[in-house]
Amino acid sequence: MTSLLCILLLSLIFMNLILILKLVSIHRAADELRETFADRLKNDTNVGIVISTSDKKLRRLAADMDWQLKLLRKAQLNYMQGDRELKAAVTNMSHDLRTPLTAICGYMELIKQETLSDKAKRYLDIMENRVQALKNLTEELFRYSVILSADFNIGKENLSLNAALEETAAAYYGALKNADIEPQIYMPETDICRTLNRQALLRILANLMDNAIKYSGRSLSITLAKDGTITFCNRADKLDELSAGRLFDRFFTVESGERSTGLGLSIAKTLTEEMGGRIHADFQDGVLSIILHFPSNKGF
Helix, strand or coil, rough: HHHHHHHHHHHHHHHHHHHHHHHHHHHHHHHHHHHHHHHHHHHCCCCCCEEEEEEHHHHHHHHHHHHHHHHHHHHHHHHHHHHHHHHHHHHHHHHHHHHHHHHHHHHHHHHHHCCHHHHHHHHHHHHHHHHHHHHHHHHHHHHHHHHCCCCCCCCEEEHHHHHHHHHHHHCCHHHHHCCCCCCCCCCCCCCCCCEHHHHHHHHHHHHHHHHHHHHCCCCEEEEEEEEEEEEEECCCCCCHHHHHHCCCCCCCCCCCCCCCCCHHHHHHHHHHHHHEEEEEEEECCEEEEEEEECCCCCCC
């Protein structure tokens, strides 16, 4: 009886050892699956998912994951190709529209030199406004497609946000004066510096200034905080919380922006995120705040 118990005990110990080894092998295979899958998602490679275990079900799972990964990569490549073709088509279309629009504007100027009735002049003014809106949209489409295809992480340099804001405000002095806006600008005395693409930063600030001039209602304050947050704040009585939340959507326009294309803030958002920043809108009690933040060079 004792010898039988010893045999059973040894058998149990042996079976437990086998189960432990099997469990260790499964755990190692699961880790290999997780790490390899993450690596294949990150890196574009045709190497399949390989695991060291001999377990048939796990190897079948690895094969299925590998197949699905190949389908995903194929879909991504198709999307990227379609995206490139769409951007090229938009660029070409907007470029092709420039010539006839320029010709239309020229003929309209010639018509204005003729003797016209008051009714004809009124119709001509309406046509001129619509053609100008179409011209602005064409220009913005062209710029938008160029911006999306550019890499603004290239050519970064150490820039002063203070200096960039001052340069933008000076460039828009005439437009602000014509709109009867005297902006209140608040900045710290010390330079707040970030590593950014200069062209992209100035474009972002210009688009935010354009938006403020269109919808500010003669009130505008611009604040630069020490943490690199820039806030454009103005009254916007024709906005509400819903429309404020859509300001960064492509082609979304507010009624008062008759010649607006709706691309300005969308471009600003794209460029900001391309350089690792954040931008959002906040609307409270009729006051719109566009908040732009670039983290320090050390990261968030």
